[in-house]
Structure formats: structure tokens, C-alpha cells
Amino acid sequence: MITGIILASGFSRRMKKDKLLIKVDGESIIERVIKACINSKLDNVILVYRSKEVKEIGEKYNIKTIYNKDAYLGQSQALKLGMNEAIEANDYMFLVGDQPFLTSEIINILIEEYNNSHLPILVPYYNGIRGMPMLISSIFKEELLKITGDKGGRDIVEDNIFRVKKVYIKEEKLGMDIDRPEDLDLLNMNKK
Template sequence: MSKEHISAIVLAAGFSSRMGTLKALLPWQGIPLIQYQMEQLKNAGIVEIIMVLGHKADELAQVISPYDVKSVFNEHYRDGKSSSIKKGVSCMTDNPSGIFILAVDQPVPSFILQKMVEHFRIDQPSIVIPSYQGKRGHPILFQGNLKEELLTVNEQSKGLRKVIQTYHDEISYLDVRDPAILLNLNEPNDYFHKN
């Protein structure tokens, strides 16, 4: 299994209502957050990157247009994050060995992604979740054979939680010793205290 077989789905369709401004365009290490995410994935060797857009899709599409990523529009983005996960998974071009699912407001540096891929390649668990000081973080890396399960997620069953609960005994927690995996930029305080 090589990095070329890992696909990544970046969820960037939400309203950013709690932040009060479009989170994907917030500056992060000198560039828009959505651009930072793409560059980290590219640096980690992820070839297929699917950007799921919804709210202000045209604006975000312009930012990501110079990159070799697939942008798809989730016409049901108002229904919640699960609809974006299903849209992204359904747009993958092949059957990858692994599927990263990332939210645009959860920036993670490339070396963590690389560690996760390497761990995944060697141990081949159903799910890899990074952890820091015993706390679970993100992103989550799923075996490609869980594609069908990912296509059935919905808001009623708490999205990815159902898949994680179903395969609870097949999860590998990877200690990355970096608090970046806990970042979740939902509100202005989250952003201004971390940036």
C-alpha cells in the first residue's frame, strides 16, 4: 500500500455561522485555511484530494482553482456534514486503500498525515485516529473497504460516530505528541487563541 492509494475528502461546505465569517478563508500560517489544508495534503503525498463545497462555493472554488484537486458541490450542504461526507466519498475516482476525512476548520500539518499513512500502511487497521495525551483528535483515516459504510452516514446516527462505534475494536490510536490534532476552529475564540 502506498500513499498514492490514499484519498482525502476535505469538508468545506458549511455556513461557518459560529465563526461569523467564512472559516475556509481565515488566514492560517500566512495563507487561507483551505489552501493550507491542500498544501499539507499534497506535502504528505496524497494524490486524490476531493474538496466538498457548499456555502459560497464559487468564492472558495476560485481560491483552490490553481491546485490539482477535485472540487465538488454538495447541493444538500444545508442538511449537515454527513451529506458532504457522502458526496465526497461518492466522487472518488477509484477504490482507494484508505480514505482521509478532514474538516476545513481542523488544520493538521503534513508530518502528522504522513505518520498516520505510514502507521496505516504497516498495521492496516480499519480506522486510524490520532491521539494527544489520551485525547482523540483528527483527521480520521478509514480503510477503503469501509467506503460503503461511509456512504450511509447520516445526521440521525451522528455521522461518522456510527462507523467508529461499529468498528470500535478495529481502531488504532496513534500517539502523535502534537496538540495540532485537537484544533477545532469553530468560534472566534478558538481561532484567535491558536493562530
């Protein structure tokens, strides 16, 4: 069972407004990510949120929502909350809430590649650049639960590099995330 955990409880400090609520083609970025997840082959989807507006979008799609009261501790806190809720998961797909062009097709390709590889970690590369979402087997659960600060499973990937399936996706835009005001210009260019 693969559980998708959407990490959506950051503070958007570089953007200076909640980037997850920015509209792309009439939908908020977080809604686009949620729809990609629920229309994919993920067995379960969990949304870890901080803002009420993000929670309401998750509830609209009947997915499990978890409030991250300790969001100031960094991305690792959201990761742990999601994992602790995903009791039956054999594998975790960690997604970020700020990838407006992520599709259910990409998620399905990553799941298929992961299942066929028999390796416990999968990382996508968009036009050669490492990105998200990443898949990690629950065999790393204890190590993942020890992560602290504003990072996800990066250290586990680097410590187990020979156990990582790399999936190369040519179209860089599919892995694009939105962090800074300048990214909005790229976002508008990439919509075409």
C-alpha cells in the same frame, strides 16, 4: 490508493463568518489544509466545498472540487459526495477544512501508521483528545454512505472500536480546529 477528502462545505454558524477563509500567517485556513494534503503521500485529493471562494482556492492547486448543493444536510453529505467521486480509492482519509496547523508530515505519519497496522480504521489523538483526519477502509463504504446528519464516521469508529488503530500525537495544536470566535484567540496564541 488513499484518497484525501477535505470536508469544506459547512456554514461556520458558530463563527458567524466563513472560518475557512480566515488568514493564518498570510494564508487562508483552507489553503493551508489543501497544501498539507498535496504535499503529503495521499494519492488523490478531493475538496467538497460550498462557497465559490473555497472552490477557487482548490482550483488554484489543481485538485478535484465538488460542489455540495445539499450542505444543509450536514457533514455526512460532504462525506458521501467525496466518496462517490473517489471511485478507485481503497481507503479514505477524511479531513476537515478548519485545521490550520495540520501538516503534510502529520498526514504522512498517519498514512504510514495505517499501512503498518493492518487495521481498517485509524484515528489520531492529540494530547489524548480524539481528532482528525481519520482513515477508513473502503470495506466500510456501504455503511459510510448510510450516514445522515451532521456527523462523519464517528459511529463506524465506535461500532468497530477493536478494529481501530489509535495514533497518539503529543502536540495538541496540530489537531486544533477552529469553530468559534474564541478559537481565534487560541489560534493567535498557538501561532507562536
